[in-house]
Amino acid sequence: MKVSESAVILRKLIDKAIEDHKLTRSEYDAILHQASKDSHIDSHEQALLNQLQDMIEDKSIKLIP
Numbered sequence: 001m002k003v004s005e006s007a008v009i010l011r012k013l014i015d016k017a018i019e020d021h022k023l024t025r026s027e028y029d030a031i032l033h034q035a036s037k038d039s040h041i042d043s044h045e046q047a048l049l050n051q052l053q054d055m056i057e058d059k060s061i062k063l064i065p
Helices: 005-020 025-036 043-057
Strands: 022-024 062-064
Touching: 005 022, 005 025, 005 043, 022 025, 025 043, 025 062
Parallel strands: 022 062
Antiparallel strands: none
16 A cells, blocks of 8 residues: 555654654644545555554653643
């Protein structure tokens, strides 16, 4: 299955959060906007969002207000 351009961009945004172990509210909003930009969240995008959510929940990425 081919990875969408949207998923590639989403991966870059999430990789930045992984690198510095923090995610601001505006970065989080940008990630959600990118994922839903084309009105469809494909399986790659969903997997990336699930991975991000898991990292937020286990506190490997800190969500900053």
